[in-house]
Amino acid sequence: MSKQLKQNIGLRVKAARTQQGLTQAQLAEAIDKAFETISNIERGKTAPNFSTLYDIANVLGLPMREFFDVDEEDLTDARQRLLMQVNSMIAQMDDRQLNLLLKLGKVLQEDV
Template sequence: MATDLKSVLGAKVRAGRESAGLSQEQLAERINRTPETISNIERGKTMPAIETLQALCSALGLRLAELFADEDLGRDVGRVAREHRVVLTLRTLSESDLEVAQKTIEALANRQ
């Protein structure tokens, strides 16, 4: 399924929330919004205000710019979310584990 900006942003917020181990209710509480607001953002139903985006990024350790990556528009939302989860996971690794992950990913990408 091709995606628009709201869907891509929502998929990335959901991936960030899940990577952080938070429920929608917990995230909503952290940023002083309702769980319904979080749900609507994650499902691509609404475009959050900049203040909400900043609060989400702060709560989830995301960068505002990565929520708006042009290359993700029109791509499958599931793939965008999985790639984003990988990036978030990589950020948590030690340098030595990151090197192992890099080599593993490169080996997977190069297999024919």
Template structure:
């Protein structure tokens, strides 16, 4: 599904496969394989593609035509996993509108990105289980179960799990972005 969506968005924007690949800093072969569902892109690759297409990351998974009331069943959630950082997200919100809600799981010692990154939004993170360090502009904020943190996502940030157990957390992002 994601491959077809990327191809659709790329062609809507009049980009060739090579142009998208060059702008995203990945190989044309990778984009070709992703579009044909022969390769699963990493979370970082998806972020780069979304940035080039000027879309929120999870809009790459968006389904057509939103209903007035959207119910997202646990078993129907969209899942994105990053094996390098030990993080996975499921989209709790339906994937359209001005608010995105994600449930994250971060393995011990893992981080949400290799380096802090920014995007034009506002975030609020709530720790459901475990411990989470939220680094914003080089300042670390240790959150325990039940703690939350809100910040301007245009500031470089990342999440890290300093604990010995997986950390579960809920992230709200408005407006949805990379």
């Protein structure tokens, strides 16, 4: 696995974990792994195997694809957090709210 992919996965795990208000130790306990495992994943030192990533995704309430959907290679930590927050918010919206958000997004794009 490439270093960049490990770092992107790590950033996304960290962003999702902090958004949920969990510490590394709490996430590690929830998936029955050592604290160091989460730390190493978030720092991009090691890549989680699919089983571990599946467990992390379940605890954080995310589909596994959230850890791989990367449009840009060098997303900052802050941008990762923002994207995770937006994705989490969107997942909770009904169709009417999604339509309103889409209209708002189009207006914001025109403003640029």
